[in-house]
Amino acid sequence: MRYVLGLDGGGSKLLCVIADETGRMIGSSLAGPTNSSYNTPEEIELSITSVISEILANHNIARQDVSIVYGALPADGQLSISTITKNLHDGVKVNLCGEYVLSLFGAIQEDYGAVVQAGTGSFAHIRTPKTEITVGGWGPILGDEGSGYYIGKNALMACVRMADELGIFTILQERILTYCKQVKMRDLCTLIYATPSNKQSTLIASLCPIVGKAAAEGDKVAIDILEDAAEMLFMQASSVLKLPDVEARFPLTVAGGVWKTNPLLFNCFSTKIKQLFPQIDLRYPLFEPVIGGVLLGLRDLGFPVKAKIEELKHHFSAYSISADLFQ
Amino acid sequence: MRYVLGLDGGGSKLLCVIADETGRMIGSSLAGPTNSSYNTPEEIELSITSVISEILANHNIARQDVSIVYGALPADGQLSISTITKNLHDGVKVNLCGEYVLSLFGAIQEDYGAVVQAGTGSFAHIRTPKTEITVGGWGPILGDEGSGYYIGKNALMACVRMADELGIFTILQERILTYCKQVKMRDLCTLIYATPSNKQSTLIASLCPIVGKAAAEGDKVAIDILEDAAEMLFMQASSVLKLPDVEARFPLTVAGGVWKTNPLLFNCFSTKIKQLFPQIDLRYPLFEPVIGGVLLGLRDLGFPVKAKIEELKHHFSAYSISADLFQ
Structure with a gap:
């Protein structure tokens, strides 16, 4: 065998x-x-x-x-x-x-197609019979918009804006503090910067499912974060789908853990794809x-x-x- | 003596x-x-x-x-x-x-007043006879909006968006690549992540004067970045100026290197302060x-x-x- x-x-x-x-x-x-x-x-x-x-x-x-x-x-x-x-x-x-x-x-068991990846980082990649391009994938400082890191970081930033009385109430603050076993945002801030830099992204991205859950419960801030992330992932997708050799029924799919913990994200993303690229064949990943x-x-x-x-x-x-x- | x-x-x-x-x-x-x-x-x-x-x-x-x-x-x-x-x-x-x-x-040689700091990081601090509060100062991951790091990072992100054909042309790309002695954004990206984490913020913040210069020359992307940074610093200022014991003619000033390399930043900031907090005494730092x-x-x-x-x-x-x- x-x-x-x-x-x-x-x-x-x-x-x-x-x-x-x-x-x-x-x-x-x-x-x-x-x-x-x-x-x-x-x-x-x-x-x-x-x-x-x-x-x-x-x-x-x-x-x-x-x-x-x-x-x-x-x-x-x-x-x-x-x-x-x-x-x-x-x-x-x-x-x-x-x-x-x-x-x-x-x-999707295809050699050619586009895939939008959203894990700790994010990128869109396309492979056609003629060419191959990656958009995004610039890492946590320069890019990775729509990734787990991006969603986690935006959730943290919403919490500090709430602490600074610059932003509206979000249940994310209590949820994230509990998850990280901290009492105050300033302590959580200290914890994050004290984390070795190669573990920081993973820690921040691990907050992503909390955002998905809060959004599902109707938290406005969490919903906004996911809608913005979907927009960012759509932008990356749109940049690769603009290629001249992308024909009708060209397949597009998604990969990465972020899609799985945030149904709202895929929902917003697919709505946009269907609206602006109706000829694209968006398929669920198997x-x-x-x-x-x-x-x-x-x-x-x-x-x-x-x-x-x-x-x-x-x-x-x-x-x-x-x-x-x-x- | x-x-x-x-x-x-x-x-x-x-x-x-x-x-x-x-x-x-x-x-x-x-x-x-x-x-x-x-x-x-x-x-x-x-x-x-x-x-x-x-x-x-x-x-x-x-x-x-x-x-x-x-x-x-x-x-x-x-x-x-x-x-x-x-x-x-x-x-x-x-x-x-x-x-x-x-x-x-x-x-401004005062014991009481508010100061908006924009160096590598950013924060607003107020000291009145009754209280003392800091807003912002959450570091490069969670906050520091409007800081040199924030401006430099947004400049880099605008360059990668241009490279990904997701954003408009900006002279910042050529200027930043020249300053960092790199040819392509992907190489600059590698350089940034290879920089030890305690030096990354300084490197990114050091791009700030390039943004100021490009804005002065009319680069739309650079102008947008500085206007957004001014808005972020204004938000931090507005959060401390909301305190009940801030009376008429309460002094407000600025500190940090970012103000000095970006006149447009102070311009936008002071316009907003004058509009929304006309009773505040905004003073230039000596x-x-x-x-x-x-x-x-x-x-x-x-x-x-x-x-x-x-x-x-x-x-x-x-x-x-x-x-x-x-x-």
Whole structure:
């Protein structure tokens, strides 16, 4: 039996999913971060090595039986490839690609299309037969509008405006203080700046679901924040959809945790897309990016991914995204 | 002869100015940063020790002759006081106060009044006979609206929007890339995130004069950024001026480097103040905050600061602020 591996690495963790050539999911494993900006080469090697050894050991799979790996890792490519090969075998096909390639294929099983990513950061990416462009993705200081960081930061700013009597009341203040186990905004402020800079974005982005919940309960400030974030994500989408080779029924989808905790966000976003780009085929995402890697590997092995999508939905249900979240 | 010392410390440097009891400036000296959030106690001690030894040595002044010190340092108070005393003598009167106390007295020689500070960060502070309040000062992530960091960040964001074809043309892109010695915005982005986090704010705030210049040359984006910053600073001012014990002719002034490089900022700010708070006495600042410390010390020695203001303007011209900048 041949196997395929999908790897999705980031600033906080590395996720690995393995499937056999019949399209059945065998298992998954998790290791530490693999981000060259924050982690040493040794840490990155360790994450890759441990995520692969664990998954093989747990499911009693021989290294030689893994045929194809698709991965997106924010780490040095040479280092990643050699570590993966070392942990498998010289003949394994290792395909490292951008996060959006896995996101797009995981979401809608297409090679061409646009994807608007909103996780801790944000960006829009498009791939047509002729070109490939990314808009956004400028990080927490210069950009990432509409991201989890952006939403969390705007929520914090609304709370300090309330504390300074410059803004209206929002339930976000009490909710965020409780979540962060603080009594006053000034203490929370101290806590945030005392957090190491590589953890600050994650902490701030983690406030995002609180905003989604407050918005669902009718908090005006939370609703405004999400509507603004949707506008920002729509702007990024609109910039890539303006490309001349975007034809009618061109597919667009979304990826990233922020969409899942904030139904209002997708609602506002899709309304705008339908209004201003009625010819675009906006589709709900089916799977997490890591499954994009697995499905690309399966396709390379000759597995008819699109024809057997219902079967795959069943096998990979642990990493599928509920359509309810978007309706 | 008795002497007074003013100390103004921050995240990038510690400035010291010395004057004699007749109100004449003797000299100044400069040392490293004194910020407890970024510097070790040893570094802070070293900065204070060297700034004092240097000024005394350069002007041949005996330790015993320094009577009074006024200082604002973002550092542990006990450590600062003991280091200052150790470098002078046990009888010296050390008065540590908030930055706004020095700013207010330096600017308009008043104990009560409001000051809107716009340096790397921003805040508004008010001191009335009954109360004292700070609004803003939440740091680069949660606030600091209207600050040098805020202006620099908005300039960068306008440049990335231009790069993403989401925003209009601005000369800021070319100017900022040239200033940072970069060719593309993506390279500048990498440079900014690679900068240690305690230096990022300073780097971004250092772009502020470029915005002022571009606005003066008519760049629409730069003008919008400064008008928005003025609005943010006005909001902070309006929040403190709403206090019930703010009476007619209550003084308001400004402090910090951002006002000086952006005349349009003060212009917009003062127009709004005059419109919405016509009873407030908006005054141009005369001196830098460090001179506020020196003047407070002179007043303690019985020197008639207000009566001799023209003479002081002459003596402390090196640290005076040109009124032209605000007209």
